[in-house]
Amino acid sequence: MKLKALVLNLDYTPITICTVQRAFLLVYLQKADLIKANNEYSFHTVSDTFSMPSVIKLNRYVTVPYKGVVLSRENVFKRDGFKCQYCGTEKELTLDHLVPKARGGKTSWSNLVTACKTCNSRKGDYSPEEAGLELSFRPYRPSYIMYLKDLSGNNYDEWKPFLNYKKSKVA
Numbered sequence: 001m002k003l004k005a006l007v008l009n010l011d012y013t014p015i016t017i018c019t020v021q022r023a024f025l026l027v028y029l030q031k032a033d034l035i036k037a038n039n040e041y042s043f044h045t046v047s048d049t050f051s052m053p054s055v056i057k058l059n060r061y062v063t064v065p066y067k068g069v070v071l072s073r074e075n076v077f078k079r080d081g082f083k084c085q086y087c088g089t090e091k092e093l094t095l096d097h098l099v100p101k102a103r104g105g106k107t108s109w110s111n112l113v114t115a116c117k118t119c120n121s122r123k124g125d126y127s128p129e130e131a132g133l134e135l136s137f138r139p140y141r142p143s144y145i146m147y148l149k150d151l152s153g154n155n156y157d158e159w160k161p162f163l164n165y166k167k168s169k170v171a
Helices: 020-028 073-079 117-123 144-152 157-163
Strands: 004-008 014-019 032-044 049-058 093-097 112-116
Touching: 004 020, 004 157, 014 020, 014 144, 020 032, 020 049, 049 157, 073 093, 073 112, 093 117, 112 117
Parallel strands: 004 049
Antiparallel strands: 004 014, 032 049, 093 112
8 A cells, every 4th residue: 555644743734754554653642633534445454443544743843954945957857737828739758948048047957947948949949938939837945844855756635634735837
């Protein structure tokens, strides 16, 4: 079973994602409180049935060192959903600098997007506006917990109130 649980700190900030077995153990040992249960599954013993955790909150505050998401080709692709941000295709993907490097553009989260070879060639050394291309959303630096959520491959509705995860559309 590959189900995951979101782990919240004492102040309800998300700190990590763990297996449901680990989350259940933390709740069972009274090191965490069950906030949201997975209604589709449960744990069974000979005599009892236990709710399977989806969101838990630790009973003690844990100081977590800052964890950032490393800027890499793969992480930009993950952030952008492995789709061209201009046309939406999933084929022949490359990275595109919104402000071209030839014009002083930096390699940063806010200046890099996923683009297919066709759109990237069409854009060339122009800005998207100059090339007549429109972005599907404004690029952003993902938070560590968003990165973890996307890596888990699950999209749990129970997690959404705790993650505040929204991609902002380009106006």
